[in-house]
Amino acid sequence: MSIKNCIDTSDGITQKIISQYKGDVINQFYKIFGSLNIIGNPMGLLRNISTGFQDLTTKPAKGFVQGPAEFGKGIVQGTGSLVAHSVGGAFNSLSKITGTVSTGLANLAFDDEFEEHRQKEKMKKPKNIIQGL
Numbered sequence: 001m002s003i004k005n006c007i008d009t010s011d012g013i014t015q016k017i018i019s020q021y022k023g024d025v026i027n028q029f030y031k032i033f034g035s036l037n038i039i040g041n042p043m044g045l046l047r048n049i050s051t052g053f054q055d056l057t058t059k060p061a062k063g064f065v066q067g068p069a070e071f072g073k074g075i076v077q078g079t080g081s082l083v084a085h086s087v088g089g090a091f092n093s094l095s096k097i098t099g100t101v102s103t104g105l106a107n108l109a110f111d112d113e114f115e116e117h118r119q120k121e122k123m124k125k126p127k128n129i130i131q132g133l
Helices: 012-036 044-067 070-110 112-123
Strands: none
Touching: 044 070, 070 112
């Protein structure tokens, strides 16, 4: 942290420091709130989508420098990345929301046997897409 124009009264410097820390706390609150799984981790979703858009612009630009065929490949790769990151991010957010709801409802059952069985099932890896869904 740096303070500009620090020639001030002690009250003025104190106010500037307090203002800086308030801004930092609010910024961190938004980061924490935006990463909550109960609301689907919207920061993660935005990060995925922004990565897709970044690939959509940078991959064709890199290909353009190399030649027309590489430009076309860059467009295809960039578009594919945008679609993959957007769809993947959306499904990841949806998964986090449903997982949180599922855990909450399972805890409301107050059934230790069910909870133990549920934890064992969560540890199993799906063998195909249908089991994964």
